[in-house]
Amino acid sequence: MTNTAPTAADPITDERLTATGLLEEVRAGLQEAFASQFAEQGLSPLEFEVLLRLARSPQHRLRMADLAAQVLMSASGLTRVADRLEAAGLLERSSCSEDRRGTWAAATPAGMARLRAMLPGHLEVIERWYTGVLSPDELDLLIRLLRKIRDVVRPGAVAGVA
Amino acid sequence: MTNTAPTAADPITDERLTATGLLEEVRAGLQEAFASQFAEQGLSPLEFEVLLRLARSPQHRLRMADLAAQVLMSASGLTRVADRLEAAGLLERSSCSEDRRGTWAAATPAGMARLRAMLPGHLEVIERWYTGVLSPDELDLLIRLLRKIRDVVRPGAVAGVA
DNA sequence: TGCGAACTATTGCGTGAACAACTATTGTTC
DNA sequence: GAACAATAGTTGTTCACGCAATAGTTCGCA
Numbered sequence: 001m002t003n004t005a006p007t008a009a010d011p012i013t014d015e016r017l018t019a020t021g022l023l024e025e026v027r028a029g030l031q032e033a034f035a036s037q038f039a040e041q042g043l044s045p046l047e048f049e050v051l052l053r054l055a056r057s058p059q060h061r062l063r064m065a066d067l068a069a070q071v072l073m074s075a076s077g078l079t080r081v082a083d084r085l086e087a088a089g090l091l092e093r094s095s096c097s098e099d100r101r102g103t104w105a106a107a108t109p110a111g112m113a114r115l116r117a118m119l120p121g122h123l124e125v126i127e128r129w130y131t132g133v134l135s136p137d138e139l140d141l142l143i144r145l146l147r148k149i150r151d152v153v154r155p156g157a158v159a160g161v162a
Numbered sequence: 163m164t165n166t167a168p169t170a171a172d173p174i175t176d177e178r179l180t181a182t183g184l185l186e187e188v189r190a191g192l193q194e195a196f197a198s199q200f201a202e203q204g205l206s207p208l209e210f211e212v213l214l215r216l217a218r219s220p221q222h223r224l225r226m227a228d229l230a231a232q233v234l235m236s237a238s239g240l241t242r243v244a245d246r247l248e249a250a251g252l253l254e255r256s257s258c259s260e261d262r263r264g265t266w267a268a269a270t271p272a273g274m275a276r277l278r279a280m281l282p283g284h285l286e287v288i289e290r291w292y293t294g295v296l297s298p299d300e301l302d303l304l305i306r307l308l309r310k311i312r313d314v315v316r317p318g319a320v321a322g323v324a
Numbered sequence: 325t326g327c328g329a330a331c332t333a334t335t336g337c338g339t340g341a342a343c344a345a346c347t348a349t350t351g352t353t354c
Numbered sequence: 355g356a357a358c359a360a361t362a363g364t365t366g367t368t369c370a371c372g373c374a375a376t377a378g379t380t381c382g383c384a
């Protein structure tokens with residue numbers, strides 16, 4: 001029964017667990033909606049994300065560490081993703097002159113082209129299964145609420161991209 | 163009020179992409195918040211989820227296929243998770259008399275005990291980083307909006323648990 | 325200036341999940 | 355009622371990711 005009182009009921013059926021599950025369900029559902037399009041373009045979701053973050057950066061390039069932070073991946077994980085993208089000609093590495101420890105990862109013209117080719121369809125999918133499901137007011141509200149949570153769980157990311 | 167007009171701007175900076183990223187950021191942040199607690203109890207998030215779904219089912223048991231569907235995992239993936247939990251004594255398999263192809267997966271008393279031991283702490287973490295961040299009204303609203311999306315991306319799950 | 329601590333990126337390694345193939349069972353149709 | 359399709363679960367294989375260790379570089383501090 002959808003109660004309003006703060007019941008000290010069985011923790012197994014606690015509403016907060018379903019709230020968490022709901023978030024996961026939405027994420028999984030969207031991921032599934034994206035999957036076919038990613039697959040037919042030969043990119044993994046993470047590879048797409050990497051290209052997108054590069055495309056949004058000045059000169060379409062980012063230091064490996066910064067890129068890893070943006071795509072929420074470990075440094076070693078990003079090394080492998082960058083390897084694959086570089087092998088596909090979509091990404092190019094170059095050494096960083098100011099800090100010789102560093103490496104620039106830059107989207108190649110081919111990488112930018114691939115991204116631009118995918119984006120319209122991708123945005124359609126987002127609209128169809130996510131943003132378009134809600135009214136504009138509802139969407140603004142959802143974003144605001146999610147941002148509120150994000151600012152707590154990832155305080156360092158406030159100045160970030162999203 | 164970021165926008166009111168439907169700008170046909172550069173798709174690379176489209177707001178819908180950030181809306182998607184936000185969802186992912188929140189999920190990743192929560193996952194990270196849960197991680198330490200799961201680790202110290204020696205369970206993976208998925209193993210916890212399996213025990214929880216069993217605990218919420220009649221007689222604490224579920225058919226393997228149904229369980230796999232609930233935890234959003236492939237059948238083969240669930241076989242391995244069940245193997246680990248069974249080896250740890252937290253789950254027990256038994257054959258299904260009505261359909262001899264089937265297998266019941268049931269939480270053992272030890273499995274239930276482990277789950278109950280973890281839940282209070284887990285709920286605290288959820289409260290601290292997720293549900294408690296919002297006012298009760300805001301939380302209700304967020305749930306409602308997420309459910310709306312869920313019903314579209316996973317229509318079959320409506321009658322499900324969450 | 326020089327020495328140690330901190331940082332950047334890569335690599336070896338282990339693990340966990342998905343896919344495809346396989347066996348066993350159930351249901352369907354003529 | 356016998357052949358064929360569909361379903362349940364497991365297993366072999368592959369692969370992507372994180373962790374720990376490593377080499378190279380920069381920073382801090384005396």
